[in-house]
Amino acid sequence: MDLAYQILVKPFSDMVSAPDFLMQVLWDGLVSGVLYALIALGFVLIFKSSRIFNFAQGIMVVFAALTLVGFYQAGVPAWLAVLLTLAVMFVLAVAIERVVLRPLVNQPDIILFMATIGITYFLVGFGEFVFGGENKVMITEQLHIPTGTFEFKPFGGFVSISQTDLTAVIGAGILVTVLLVFLSRTKIGRAIRALGDDHQAALSVGISLSMIWVIVWFIAGIIALATGIVWGARAGVSFALEVIAYKALPVLMLGGLESVLGAIVGGLAIGIFEKLFEIYWGQPLLGGNTETWFAFVFALIVLLFRPQGMFGEKIIERV
Amino acid sequence: MRLFGKFALVGAAMAVSTALAIPASLAEDSLYLPNLAYRTGPFAATGIPLMDGQRDYIAMLNARDGGLNGVKLNYDECETGYNTEKGVECYEKTKDKALVTQPWSTGITLQVLPKSNVDKIPILAPGYGFSPMAEGKIFQWAFNPPASYWDGASMILKYISGGNLDSLKGKKIVLLHLDAPYGKEPIPLFEDMAKKHGFTFLAIPVGVKEMQNQSAQWLQIRREKPDYVLMWGWGAMNAGAASEAVKTHFPMDHFIGIWWSGHDGDMKTVGEGGKGYKSISWSVPVSDAPVMQDIKKYVLDAKVNTIGEGEFDWVFYQRGVLISMFLTEGIKTAQEHFNAKVITPEQLRWGLENLNFDEARIKALGADGMIAPFKTTCADHAGHAGGWILQWDGSKFVKASDLLTADRDAIVPLEQAKAKEYAEANKPWPTNDECKM
Numbered sequence: 001m002d003l004a005y006q007i008l009v010k011p012f013s014d015m016v017s018a019p020d021f022l023m024q025v026l027w028d029g030l031v032s033g034v035l036y037a038l039i040a041l042g043f044v045l046i047f048k049s050s051r052i053f054n055f056a057q058g059i060m061v062v063f064a065a066l067t068l069v070g071f072y073q074a075g076v077p078a079w080l081a082v083l084l085t086l087a088v089m090f091v092l093a094v095a096i097e098r099v100v101l102r103p104l105v106n107q108p109d110i111i112l113f114m115a116t117i118g119i120t121y122f123l124v125g126f127g128e129f130v131f132g133g134e135n136k137v138m139i140t141e142q143l144h145i146p147t148g149t150f151e152f153k154p155f156g157g158f159v160s161i162s163q164t165d166l167t168a169v170i171g172a173g174i175l176v177t178v179l180l181v182f183l184s185r186t187k188i189g190r191a192i193r194a195l196g197d198d199h200q201a202a203l204s205v206g207i208s209l210s211m212i213w214v215i216v217w218f219i220a221g222i223i224a225l226a227t228g229i230v231w232g233a234r235a236g237v238s239f240a241l242e243v244i245a246y247k248a249l250p251v252l253m254l255g256g257l258e259s260v261l262g263a264i265v266g267g268l269a270i271g272i273f274e275k276l277f278e279i280y281w282g283q284p285l286l287g288g289n290t291e292t293w294f295a296f297v298f299a300l301i302v303l304l305f306r307p308q309g310m311f312g313e314k315i316i317e318r319v
Numbered sequence: 320m321r322l323f324g325k326f327a328l329v330g331a332a333m334a335v336s337t338a339l340a341i342p343a344s345l346a347e348d349s350l351y352l353p354n355l356a357y358r359t360g361p362f363a364a365t366g367i368p369l370m371d372g373q374r375d376y377i378a379m380l381n382a383r384d385g386g387l388n389g390v391k392l393n394y395d396e397c398e399t400g401y402n403t404e405k406g407v408e409c410y411e412k413t414k415d416k417a418l419v420t421q422p423w424s425t426g427i428t429l430q431v432l433p434k435s436n437v438d439k440i441p442i443l444a445p446g447y448g449f450s451p452m453a454e455g456k457i458f459q460w461a462f463n464p465p466a467s468y469w470d471g472a473s474m475i476l477k478y479i480s481g482g483n484l485d486s487l488k489g490k491k492i493v494l495l496h497l498d499a500p501y502g503k504e505p506i507p508l509f510e511d512m513a514k515k516h517g518f519t520f521l522a523i524p525v526g527v528k529e530m531q532n533q534s535a536q537w538l539q540i541r542r543e544k545p546d547y548v549l550m551w552g553w554g555a556m557n558a559g560a561a562s563e564a565v566k567t568h569f570p571m572d573h574f575i576g577i578w579w580s581g582h583d584g585d586m587k588t589v590g591e592g593g594k595g596y597k598s599i600s601w602s603v604p605v606s607d608a609p610v611m612q613d614i615k616k617y618v619l620d621a622k623v624n625t626i627g628e629g630e631f632d633w634v635f636y637q638r639g640v641l642i643s644m645f646l647t648e649g650i651k652t653a654q655e656h657f658n659a660k661v662i663t664p665e666q667l668r669w670g671l672e673n674l675n676f677d678e679a680r681i682k683a684l685g686a687d688g689m690i691a692p693f694k695t696t697c698a699d700h701a702g703h704a705g706g707w708i709l710q711w712d713g714s715k716f717v718k719a720s721d722l723l724t725a726d727r728d729a730i731v732p733l734e735q736a737k738a739k740e741y742a743e744a745n746k747p748w749p750t751n752d753e754c755k756m
Contacts, residue, residue, distance in 0.1 A: 018542075024538065028534040028538060134363075134364050134584055135558065137587055149566065162566055234531050234562055235555045239364075240364070240530060243361050275534070275535055278535040279539065288523055288524055289498055289524040291528075292498070
């Protein structure tokens with residue numbers, strides 16, 4: 001009876017009795033959700049156009065952030081450092097296409113997946129060789145990203161909104177909108193979608209596979225840089241950033257590997273629900289740290305009913 | 320002739336294989352000191368300055384003194400990435416010629432602990448590992464000088480209570496810890512102290528994937544309104560926690576970490592916002608200490624090794640130096656006792672059981688002010704040196720307390736009980752019955 005009260009009544013009475021705290025939980029959940037969605041987007045874009053699950057997305061985040069900070073430390077002005085980092089990510093995209101992907105065209109998906117693991121190890125070693133493994137400070141202020149907090153006092157309590165988090169949410173929103181417009185309204189965007197739908201058909205109408213792969217990996221590089229700036233502003237830039245990529249896995253399971261919208265909705269849903277569950281059920285009843293598994297269980301439940309994810313495409317293969 | 324040729328070939332092969340089989344330490348008249356280091360992976364940022372300090376002290380001894388008593392020190396790193404499985408692989412790879420095992424993670428320490436009884440190689444885990452390893456009669460091959468995690472926890476409690484732990488009655492203390500063996504290590508002691516002194520204790524775990532996004536943990540802290548938050552954090556978790564503490568308006572001077580949560584590199588990412596944050600530490604950086612100046616002269620200025628900008632003054636770099644100093648003092652003590660230049664792991668064990676870092680010796684080593692005096696015995700493998708509270712002033716850690724010591728009377732019964740419990744659970748566990756202390 002007491003357990004039923006703890007599960008069914010107390011969490012909701014806590015929400016009502018401290019609405020300012022609930023607002024803070026929801027805001028923090030939203031921020032986490034946006035950050036998860038951002039990482040998941042990198043995976044989705046590459047999978048959509050090439051059916052490759054890009055294991056290297058996490059290390060690309062680290063590599064992009066380290067490159068940015070590295071240029072700045074070398075005396076390059078902040079905004080120029082951003083442009084140069086984008087140039088490096090473009091060169092990386094070209095190199096991956098030429099050296100890794102092109103020789104593996106027509107190979108099974110698992111081979112391409114393994115190749116991305118190889119890319120990961122290369123970038124870890126190369127990144128450490130060039131930049132070292134030390135923790136570096138993200139150039140948040142130099143990029144004019146505000147670092148203060150907005151504070152509100154609703155219902156006699158307080159809600160604190162970090163300006164860096166707010167900038168991240170707005171920035172991610174703009175990035176996603178631009179991406180959606182790019183994919184749906186431009187020729188290249190349609191070509192990417194066509195490749196995602198059917199490689200052979202796309203090739204038969206003259207779409208260049210190598211060009212699209214370079215573009216897609218470059219966009220994933222842009223997303224990696226944005227993710228690196230946002231996460232790096234929270235706790236510094238180091239190889240620890242690589243592990244955040246794992247947070248995208250349940251988002252992909254939930255949203256579907258091919259859906260941009262799925263990555264966004266999945267990310268937001270997981271961000272908000274895992275925070276609510278952790279605060280109102282996990283911490284009081286399960287000793288906390290439920291965020292390590294909640295998202296996977298949540299995604300698993302969704303998969304029981306929709307194996308292709310919430311927004312994934314139902315793939316029917318003729319045998 | 321053909322037969323003679325075959326014999327000659329076999330003989331030559333045997334000679335080569337015998338030569339290869341001789342431990343490197345004997346063959347080259349050097350001592351092989353492997354370090355299960357982690358300069359890569361999510362915890363690299365904290366590992367690098369520690370390993371640099373260890374490496375550079377050994378390099379300085381080789382350059383300045385030609386090693387120890389004329390024997391070169393062969394320092395060698397095996398990369399683990401702070402991964403327990405890789406750590407065990409490194410142990411297996413190096414054990415044949417190793418004089419010592421430096422596991423560098425509580426997880427790896429727990430894995431190699433039972434192996435040390437079989438392989439008879441001392442484990443040196445300064446300031447980390449399983450706290451009851453201090454019980455030398457049970458853990459014959461493990462050493463955690465100069466203080467265990469439980470010593471650190473006790474020193475922090477003593478500091479926040481002003482020396483009277485009963486004054487904590489009715490207060491709430493949160494332990495924010497990495498959800499790993501290291502982070503969980505002080506929980507039994509805190510629970511025990513909470514029962515004895517009437518304060519509320521709450522452990523809040525942080526998963527490795529949540530290190531950079533601890534908003535849920537800090538929301539819980541905001542809801543629980545603790546009087547103090549103590550931290551057993553590692554790597555990016557430290558900076559992540561400090562950023563969230565600033566956001567949550569938690570008073571920084573009531574936020575205290577263990578010695579591995581007091582890293583300049585982590586706090587630099589928080590900068591001014593982290594001002595007031597504290598950490599207990601058994602080491603204090605003293606950049607103008609003679610030993611540090613010798614490292615500068617013989618290693619850094621001579622370009623034998625290079626380190627990052629500003630790293631020389633960091634707490635972790637200089638702690639790495641002290642950690643190697645424990646090892647080399649153990650070697651020197653054994654060399655003198657056994658009248659041997661190239662010593663065996665068994666002899667090193669004796670050396671580590673007879674470390675004597677008294678004030679005169681610390682001064683002679685050029686480390687005056689960097690560490691408090693301590694002494695090990697066959698029964699006490701930690702030495703239980705004191706520590707100081709260091710406080711982040713926005714750009715560096717500064718000493719913020721007098722020397723604090725652990726409440727050993729409170730810790731010893733728990734230490735003995737847990738050591739016995741471990742030995743019981745891992746039967747047959749050999750103990751050192753020769754030790755009469």
